[in-house]
Amino acid sequence: MVTNFDHVTLVVQDVEEAKDFFELLGFLLEKSVVISGTQMDSYMGVPGLEADHITLVIPESDPRQEIQLLHYHHPAATDDLGSGVLSRTGFNHVCFRVTDLDAEVTRLVAKGVELRNEPMIFHDRKLVFLRGPCDVVVELAEWL
Numbered sequence: 001m002v003t004n005f006d007h008v009t010l011v012v013q014d015v016e017e018a019k020d021f022f023e024l025l026g027f028l029l030e031k032s033v034v035i036s037g038t039q040m041d042s043y044m045g046v047p048g049l050e051a052d053h054i055t056l057v058i059p060e061s062d063p064r065q066e067i068q069l070l071h072y073h074h075p076a077a078t079d080d081l082g083s084g085v086l087s088r089t090g091f092n093h094v095c096f097r098v099t100d101l102d103a104e105v106t107r108l109v110a111k112g113v114e115l116r117n118e119p120m121i122f123h124d125r126k127l128v129f130l131r132g133p134c135d136v137v138v139e140l141a142e143w144l
Helices: 015-024 038-044 101-110
Strands: 007-011 028-036 050-057 066-074 094-097 120-122 125-131 137-143
Touching: 015 028, 015 050, 015 066, 028 038, 101 125, 101 137
Parallel strands: 007 066, 094 137
Antiparallel strands: 028 050, 050 066, 120 125, 125 137
């Protein structure tokens, strides 16, 4: 039985840009290691894998909230040309809850984060989409 969400992993081209983006959302660096070797090759299904594996967490979140970033050294990562296209199958977006959406939007826009749309109210929540690293869509939600 599933008890809660654990983490989401994103493959990124620019680690610093991705870390900076998620730090603006409250995530902090927990650890950074290089993954490689036959066990990782087998687990990931990527022969010859070598990649930075960066773990970012929201401090003291309960349950724990984690973003993992992968930056491939080998093989080269291929661009997902569908990233950010919300009408395709597969991964669509990740959403984080906030206490004050308007304040968060003001703060994030001042730091250079791009909104994909204007905030709206839907199903007892105020919502907005952000343009994340590698065009991944990140949503913020304030429960009303």
